[in-house]
Amino acid sequence: MTTTTTTRFVSVVGGAVLGLTAFSASAATEMPPLPEVKGEKVEADGNFKIKFSIGTTESGAQYRGLEYFEKIVEQRSDGNIQVELFPGAxxxxxxQATSALQSGTLEMTMPSTSPLVNMFPEFAVFDLPFLFPQPEMADAVLDGEIGQQMLEDASSQGLVAIGWGENGYRQLxxxxxxxxxxxxxDGxxxxxxxxxxxxxxWRTLGANPTPMSFAELFTALEQGVVDGQENPWITIESSKFNEVQDYATETNHVYTPFITLVSARFWDRLPEDYQQLLRDAATEMGDYxxxxxxxxxxxxxxxxxxxxxxxxELTPEQVKVFQDKLEPVYEDWRDQIGGELIDDIRAQVEQAQE
Structure with missing residues (x-):
């Protein structure tokens, strides 16, 4: 994480640290108090409403981030921008939410990068297995030049990309x-x-991968349509997958970001000062x-x-077996993703490890 990002990160979350560290085992998902909003009021003409949709539930960290975004935007716009949150798909x-942004029927969403690969092929780099050994290495990439360039590149096709968040490491x-x-x-x-x-x-590892919408997943697990799934711990818990899944493996096989998107049709109607407010709020939301x-x-x-x-919990030696098995995936996807992008990210990760 850069010095600038670290400073901003500390200032945003400092007020919440005590609440976060005081969690008990019986209240793991009790969210901390939202940090105080920093910054002056932003004055601009017009009143606006934002419908902000996400796929995850109200009990997850993503929704908590959206609550902070709502607080920042409504307070700093003096109520001239109202934000309505729609969790749980x-x-x-x-x-579907991204498509709604393109058509102008929805203002904002915050999807994982993975479902957007057909639109932005370079996003597939975040699906490469074991790319980021530590989350701070993902921060260095996303908050640095590479991540900012990717936001610019994604600001097309009726979308404006204004920030990053964390879906996190996926577990099986x-x-x-x-x-x-x-x-x-196997099987x-x-x-x-x-x-x-x-x-x-998953094919390379010998499994039978079955693509489906997240909204359909719990029922599919419950009915035995699929045997398993892979998501971050926080999503596994908030979606109650443990009620229909007896076994888990901490693989940390893929680190997935969230990306904050705005409808270009809505964005173009906003005064520039409000556009900057949304950018600032998205950055602070992502850090928090x-x-x-x-x-x-x-x-x-x-x-x-x-x-x-x-x-x-896999040992380093066990992880290495999975990594070696998956090495052909890097070669298979190098040309489609872009070898230069893969090399640049790996170089930055190596630098962050030093």
Whole structure:
């Protein structure tokens, strides 16, 4: 994380740290108080309403980030911009919400990058397995020149991209047996996002990947349509997947960002000062939301254990077996994603490790 980003990050979340560190095992998802809003009132002409849709539920870190965004925008616009939040895919899944932005029927959404790969092929870089060994390395890329250029590139096709958040490291759950090595995945039906690279990963590992909408996932797990799925711990807990999945493996196989998108049709109607307000609020929301996500992560994993889920924590040697098995995926996707982008990210990750 750059010095500037670190300073901003500390100032945004400092007021919430005490509340975050005081969580008990019985209240892992009790969210901390929202930080105070910083910055002066922004004066501009017009009154505006923002419908902000996400696929995850109200009990997740992403929704908590949206609550902070709402607070910033409404206070700093002196109420001239009103934000209404729609969690739980009420207005459609990530792809449907993004399409609604393009048509101008929805103002904002914050999807994972993975469902957008068909629109922006370079986003597939975030689906490469084991790209970021630590979350701070993802911060360095997303908050630096590479991430900012990707936001600019994504500001097209009826969208304006204004910030990053964290979906986090994806973990594997299933209803059949513990998974400690690739051979344990043979024949397991694993739900994936509708993303060709993710399908390639699970096929390479020997599983039977089954793409479907997140909104359909719980029912599919409950009915045995699929054996397992992969998502961050916080999503597993907030979506209650542990009620229909007995086994989990902490794989950390893919780090997935959220990207904050605005409808270009709505954006073009905003005065420039309000456009900048949304950019600033998106940055502060992203920093705070990542902090909440990471603070809750370990506690939620422990709560899942306490609920009866059997969690396998892989040794470095076991992780290496998965990495080696997946090496062909990098070669298969190098030309489609862009070898230069992959090399630049790997170089920045190596630099962050030093």
């Amino acid at each position: 009420q207005l459609g899944d990530d792809r 759950t299933n209803s059949q047996h513990p998974v400690e090595e690739p051979a344990d995945l 397991l039906k694993i739900r994936t996002m509708e993303n060709d690279l993710h399908l390639d990963i 939301q990542r902090h909440v996500s990471r603070t809750l992560n370990d506690q939620i994993k422990q709560d899942l254990k306490d609920s009866g889920m059997q969690i396998t």
